[in-house]
Amino acid sequence: MQGDGEALFLDCVGEVAVAVGDDGLSFQPLHQEVSSSCWSSIRLQPKLDRLKFSDVYAVELLDVGPMCGPWNTRTVVQPKRNTEMNRFVIHAITRSRKRPSPWVPCEYIFGHKDLKTCKTWVEHINACINKEQDRPKNLMVFVHPLCGKGRGCKNWETVAPLFERAKVHTKVIVTERAGHAYATLASLSDKELKKFDGVIAVGGDGLFNEILNGLLSTRYTDSYPPTPEEFGYLRSSKKCQEHINNGLNSSMSAGDDVNVIFPSSSNILDDHEPLLSTTQSAGLDILSSNTSDEPCNGDQVPLVSFPNSWFRLGIIPSGSTDAIVLSTTGERDPVTSALLIILGRRIPLDIAQVVRWKSTPSTEVVPTVRYAASFAGYGFYGEVIRESEKYRWMGPARYDFSGTMVFLKHRSYEAKVAFLENGNTHSLSASAENVANGVQTLEYLQNRPHKTICRTNCFICKGTSTSEQILEDNISGSSRTASENPKWVWSNGHFLSVGAAVISCRNERAPDGLVADAHLSDGFLHLLLIRDCPLPYYLWHLTQFTKKGSDPLNFKFVEHHKTTAFTFISSHDESVWNLDGELLQACEVSVQACRGLVNLFASGPEV
Numbered sequence: 001m002q003g004d005g006e007a008l009f010l011d012c013v014g015e016v017a018v019a020v021g022d023d024g025l026s027f028q029p030l031h032q033e034v035s036s037s038c039w040s041s042i043r044l045q046p047k048l049d050r051l052k053f054s055d056v057y058a059v060e061l062l063d064v065g066p067m068c069g070p071w072n073t074r075t076v077v078q079p080k081r082n083t084e085m086n087r088f089v090i091h092a093i094t095r096s097r098k099r100p101s102p103w104v105p106c107e108y109i110f111g112h113k114d115l116k117t118c119k120t121w122v123e124h125i126n127a128c129i130n131k132e133q134d135r136p137k138n139l140m141v142f143v144h145p146l147c148g149k150g151r152g153c154k155n156w157e158t159v160a161p162l163f164e165r166a167k168v169h170t171k172v173i174v175t176e177r178a179g180h181a182y183a184t185l186a187s188l189s190d191k192e193l194k195k196f197d198g199v200i201a202v203g204g205d206g207l208f209n210e211i212l213n214g215l216l217s218t219r220y221t222d223s224y225p226p227t228p229e230e231f232g233y234l235r236s237s238k239k240c241q242e243h244i245n246n247g248l249n250s251s252m253s254a255g256d257d258v259n260v261i262f263p264s265s266s267n268i269l270d271d272h273e274p275l276l277s278t279t280q281s282a283g284l285d286i287l288s289s290n291t292s293d294e295p296c297n298g299d300q301v302p303l304v305s306f307p308n309s310w311f312r313l314g315i316i317p318s319g320s321t322d323a324i325v326l327s328t329t330g331e332r333d334p335v336t337s338a339l340l341i342i343l344g345r346r347i348p349l350d351i352a353q354v355v356r357w358k359s360t361p362s363t364e365v366v367p368t369v370r371y372a373a374s375f376a377g378y379g380f381y382g383e384v385i386r387e388s389e390k391y392r393w394m395g396p397a398r399y400d401f402s403g404t405m406v407f408l409k410h411r412s413y414e415a416k417v418a419f420l421e422n423g424n425t426h427s428l429s430a431s432a433e434n435v436a437n438g439v440q441t442l443e444y445l446q447n448r449p450h451k452t453i454c455r456t457n458c459f460i461c462k463g464t465s466t467s468e469q470i471l472e473d474n475i476s477g478s479s480r481t482a483s484e485n486p487k488w489v490w491s492n493g494h495f496l497s498v499g500a501a502v503i504s505c506r507n508e509r510a511p512d513g514l515v516a517d518a519h520l521s522d523g524f525l526h527l528l529l530i531r532d533c534p535l536p537y538y539l540w541h542l543t544q545f546t547k548k549g550s551d552p553l554n555f556k557f558v559e560h561h562k563t564t565a566f567t568f569i570s571s572h573d574e575s576v577w578n579l580d581g582e583l584l585q586a587c588e589v590s591v592q593a594c595r596g597l598v599n600l601f602a603s604g605p606e607v
């Protein structure tokens with residue numbers, strides 16, 4: 001099988017010499033008649049002569065069956081068309097050169113007169129693909145049956161055979177209510193969780209957000225976001241201490257005064273939102289072994305903590321909003337996502353940790369932790385989600401309808417925002433006085449930083465310190481790393497919206513996303529403060545998002561700060577936040593970017 005290779009018959013191509021290399025197979029046609037045009041027959045990539053094991057997800061022995069010669073050569077090459085042979089098939093992926101993002105399953109069917117030869121090839125290729133690192137063997141899959149237009153189950157049925165073929169075991173749970181996935185994961189013992197290589201959401205951003213929160217609620221034990229001194233929650237540490245003393249939190253350590261370690265088990269206190277209610281039993285057999293046989297862990301430190309290098313999350317896009325999938329794979333395609341999962345692709349993802357200190361100005365301070373993978377937004381963004389709940393019967397169209405209603409109300413909210421200014425990171429600021437002037441000046445346009453788009457193998461996310469990166473940082477005026485002495489900068493006034501994008505948040509309405517140059521794992525949030533401005537300017541700003549290559553942040557009433565953390569205070573009674581499309585009532589929050597907190601089955605967008 002090495003060297004010059006063994007002669008096999010490749011369906012639709014003819015006789016080829018197949019050789020096994022370190023990282024894949026190579027094919028050489030044995031007859032000149034097998035021209036390059038034939039090589040690019042329907043099943044193969046143009047001019048493909050090599051198949052990498054990293055792109056192969058299964059190999060199977062087939063029954064004896066017909067093999068076709070080259071479909072477009074005039075000369076008949078041996079053996080003749082439709083000769084019966086012993087066969088085996090290699091299942092792999094293919095991509096088009098023009099549009100590399102969608103991954104398409106393809107088959108290479110090989111034939112040989114001798115069954116034993118076919119069996120030996122299958123065993124050998126299987127051994128090679130089993131050596132491929134990082135492929136999942138056991139996954140927990142949550143299917144949201146009502147997501148999108150009820151596509152969840154159908155999408156899972158479409159991709160499930162790919163997992164079966166690749167021998168990836170799946171434990172499938174069809175969700176019965178909002179909060180089901182959260183409750184299952186939050187109450188799952190670490191011993192049970194460790195049996196899985198990852199969790200997959202067959203749904204939209206909302207289901208993914210639930211899974212994320214269920215996993216992190218008790219397993220991420222780092223400190224709260226930093227807050228400015230003026231925020232004044234020194235008293236909160238006392239509050240947290242009371243919770244610990246009451247036994248609500250077992251893994252808290254005495255940290256600094258303000259930013260104490262306090263995992264979101266405090267969420268138990270809040271039963272108004274499905275995600276925050278953990279008291280309801282998930283009613284699943286996987287929970288039956290929950291605590292009884294958990295190995296004794298003296299320090300009560302969770303066995304599974306985040307970040308870690310082994311566990312991954314995946315999404316089979318099926319929701320009405322699939323911004324996380326679009327921003328991390330470049331496609332909204334269940335098959336592409338399934339193949340990225342099966343082949344074990346990996347990318348770290350920043351997560352926003354959002355601590356709600358108060359839900360309304362009159363309520364007590366009770367810190368509650370939530371996590372968002374794509375976006376946290378207030379004002380317009382929160383109102384659209386709240387309004388859309390009234391029109392659930394409309395399906396996904398409710399977002400357009402409520403967006404229009406909220407836009408026409410043109411409501412602004414008085415708030416104070418403080419963000420950490422990190423040395424060289426760029427800030428494009430508006431001031432309250434000149435918002436009515438609309439777009440930015442020519443000087444701004446000339447000085448604005450160069451955009452570095454996050455792509456597959458993004459050097460900014462990898463954090464490598466290459467000379468190109470230093471050069472790029474100099475050109476862009478931005479820096480990957482936070483400054484050692486960041487300072488708090490306050491921005492007060494009336495805002496139409498306040499939003500923090502963790503990733504670009506591409507979606508079908510906004511092809512470049514909310515922030516085109518946001519990165520998947522650079523450790524930064526993009527804080528967007530939209531000051532009150534005349535309605536037509538706001539409309540102009542919003543419509544810019546729908547055009548590829550436009551600059552929606554190029555308005556004087558828009559502030560854009562690349563930061564690692566911010567704090568928000570509003571005295572508004574009905575303050576609501578939109579976290580990955582899910583509602584959270586909160587008038588005081590602190591937010592921080594947690595760099596690479598989780599890993600995704602993805603390889604970055606090929607944009």
Ligand SMILES: Nc1ncnc2c1ncn2[C@@H]1O[C@H](COP(=O)(O)OP(=O)(O)OP(=O)(O)O)[C@@H](O)[C@H]1O
Nearest residue numbers: 147148175176177178203204205206207319320321
């Ligand atoms: N079986 C279920 N019944 C009702 N709601 C569910 C169920 N399973 C999950 N949910 C909740 O539905 C919400 C939306 O889920 P998801 O994002 O997957 O779908 P979607 O179609 O994009 O939804 P939406 O349009 O409401 O954002 C999430 O908050 C999730 O917790």
